[in-house]
Amino acid sequence: xxxxxxxxxxxxxxxxxxxxxxxxxxxxxxxxxxxxxxxxxxxxxxxxxxxxxxxxxxxxxxxxxxxxxxxxxxxxxxxxxxxxxxxxxxxxxxxxxxxxxxxxxxxxxxxxxxxxxxxxxxxxxxxxxxxxxxxxxxxxxxxxxxxxxxxxxxxxxxxxxxxxxxxxxxxxxxxxxxxxxxxxxxxxxxxxxxxxxxxxxxxxxxxxxxxxxxxxxxxxxxxxxxxxxxxxxxxxxxxxxxxxxxxxxxxxxxxxxxxxxxxxxxxxxxxxxxxxxxxxxxxxxxxxxxxxxxxxxxxxxxxxxxxxxxxxxxxxxxxxxxxxxxxxxxxxxxxxxxxxxxxxxxxxxxxxxxxxxxxxxxxxxxxxxxxxxxxxxxxxxxxxxxxxxxxxxxxxxxxxxxxxxxxxxxxxxxxxxxxxxxxxxxxxxxxxxxxxxxxxxxxxxxxxxxxxxxxxxxxxxxxxxx
Numbered sequence: 001x002x003x004x005x006x007x008x009x010x011x012x013x014x015x016x017x018x019x020x021x022x023x024x025x026x027x028x029x030x031x032x033x034x035x036x037x038x039x040x041x042x043x044x045x046x047x048x049x050x051x052x053x054x055x056x057x058x059x060x061x062x063x064x065x066x067x068x069x070x071x072x073x074x075x076x077x078x079x080x081x082x083x084x085x086x087x088x089x090x091x092x093x094x095x096x097x098x099x100x101x102x103x104x105x106x107x108x109x110x111x112x113x114x115x116x117x118x119x120x121x122x123x124x125x126x127x128x129x130x131x132x133x134x135x136x137x138x139x140x141x142x143x144x145x146x147x148x149x150x151x152x153x154x155x156x157x158x159x160x161x162x163x164x165x166x167x168x169x170x171x172x173x174x175x176x177x178x179x180x181x182x183x184x185x186x187x188x189x190x191x192x193x194x195x196x197x198x199x200x201x202x203x204x205x206x207x208x209x210x211x212x213x214x215x216x217x218x219x220x221x222x223x224x225x226x227x228x229x230x231x232x233x234x235x236x237x238x239x240x241x242x243x244x245x246x247x248x249x250x251x252x253x254x255x256x257x258x259x260x261x262x263x264x265x266x267x268x269x270x271x272x273x274x275x276x277x278x279x280x281x282x283x284x285x286x287x288x289x290x291x292x293x294x295x296x297x298x299x300x301x302x303x304x305x306x307x308x309x310x311x312x313x314x315x316x317x318x319x320x321x322x323x324x325x326x327x328x329x330x331x332x333x334x335x336x337x338x339x340x341x342x343x344x345x346x347x348x349x350x351x352x353x354x355x356x357x358x359x360x361x362x363x364x365x366x367x368x369x370x371x372x373x374x375x376x377x378x379x380x381x382x383x384x385x386x387x388x389x390x391x392x393x394x395x396x397x398x399x400x401x402x403x404x405x406x407x408x409x410x411x412x413x414x415x416x417x418x419x420x421x422x423x424x425x426x427x428x429x430x431x432x433x434x435x436x437x438x439x440x441x442x443x444x445x446x447x448x449x450x451x452x453x454x455x456x457x458x459x460x461x462x463x464x465x466x
Contacts, residue, residue, distance in 0.1 A: 016430045020430065022427070154217075182200065301324075423458075
C-alpha cells in the first residue's frame with residue numbers, strides 16, 4: 001500500500017518548523033551560560049547601592065558633630081597624611097551622616113578612604129576592586145575576563161535578540177486560546193507542562209529582556225564604541241545622533257587640541273558596564289584642556305568646589321563626583337549622575353585659574369543621547385524610583401524561570417546521543433526570520449561569529465552524524 005502523499009505546503013511548514021526549532025535550541029544552549037550569569041549579577045546589581053551601604057555601614061555611617069570640613073580642608077588633610085599618594089576623585093556623600101569617599105592611588109595599590117568630614121578621621125581604608133559588589137559589576141560587565149569577556153557578553157547579548165525572534169515564531173499559535181498560549185495547561189505530560197511554562201514565561205518577559213539588551217548595548221565593548229563614533233562622525237550633518245553635546249563647546253576651548261584618550265585615562269580603574277561611573281554622553285567625548293602652560297604641582301579642589309552650587313541637588317538628589325586632573329593638560333570634572341537622567345550634569349573647570357570651561361546639562365544632550373541615558377537609568381532600575389527597581393528584578397526572575405523551564409524541556413525532549421534537535425539539509429528558516437537575521441547582523445556585526453559557529457557546528461554534525 002502506497003504511503004499517503006504529503007501536500008507541499010505541509011512539507012514546507014514542517015521543514016520551517018524543524019529549522020526554527022533547531023536554531024532556537026542551538027541559540028539557547030549557546031547563550032544560556034552567559035545569560036544565566038547576566039541575570040543573576042544584574043539582579044544583584046539593581047541593589048548595588050543598598051548592598052554597599054549595608055556592607056560598609058560601620059565605615060559609611062557616622063554621627064555629625066559641629067561643622068563639616070570643606071572639601072579643600074579634607075584634601076589638605078589627606079595630602080598631609082599620605083604625602084606620596086595621588087588623589088584621583090572624591091565621591092560626595094548622599095546624606096549628612098555619611099562619610100566622604102576619597103579615592104587615592106599609592107605606588108602599589110588603589111585605596112578608597114572613608115573620611116569623617118566632621119573630625120577629619122579616616123574611618124576605613126579599603127581596596128575597591130575586592131569588594132563584593134565590585135566583583136558583581138565585573139562579572140556583569142566582563143565575566144572577570146577583561147576585554148575578551150566584554151566581547152563574549154556583547155556577542156551573546158546580540159544573539160539573544162534572535163533567540164527571542166525564533167521563540168516568538170514557535171509560540172505564535174494556530175488557534176488563539178488561553179490554555180497553552182497565555183496560560184500553562186493543566187496536564188500530567190511533563191513535556192507539555194514544561195513547554196507551556198517556558199513559552200508563557202518567555203512571552204511575559206521577552207519585551208523586557210529585549211529592552212535590557214538594547215539599553216545595555218551603548219556600554220558594550222565593541223558595538224558601543226562604534227555606535228558613539230558613528231554619532232560623532234554624523235553629528236555635523238545630523239546633530240540629533242551625536243552621543244555628546246560637547247561639539248558645541250565654547251569658543252575658548254573649541255579650537256584647542258584635545259586628547260581623545262583623556263576619559264579612558266581618567267576611568268582606567270573602572271569596569272566597563274552599563275551605567276559605569278559616569279554618563280554615556282560624557283564618556284564618549286574628550287574633555288576640554290587647560291589653557292595654562294604652567295599648572296600647579298598639585299591640583300587644588302578649591303578651584304572646583306564653588307561650582308557644586310550649580311548642581312540642582314535639591315530637585316534630583318544628593319551625590320556627585322569630582323575627578324582630579326590625571327595629566328598636565330587635564331581639568332577638574334564634576335560629574336553628577338542622579339537617578340533621573342534629566343538631572344545629569346557635567347562641569348569642567350580649569351585647575352589653574354578656576355575658570356569654567358564647560359557646563360553640560362540635559363538641555364545640551366542630543367535626542368539620541370537622551371534616549372540612551374533614559375534607557376541606561378531605566379536599565380539600572382533608577383529612573384522611576386523603587387518600583388522600577390523591583391519591576392526590573394521581577395523581569396530578571398521571570399527570564400531566569402523561562403530559561404530553566406526551557407532547558408528542562410530540552411533535556412526531556414533530546415534523543416539519546418543528540419544534543420540538538422534534528423535538522424535536514426533541506427530545512428530552511430522562514431523568509432521573515434532570514435531577513436531579521438540579516439538585519440541583526442548588519443546592526444550588530446559581532447553576530448557574524450554566531451554564523452561562523454553555526455557553520456562549524458553543521459560541519460561537525462555531518463562528520464560525526466550527531
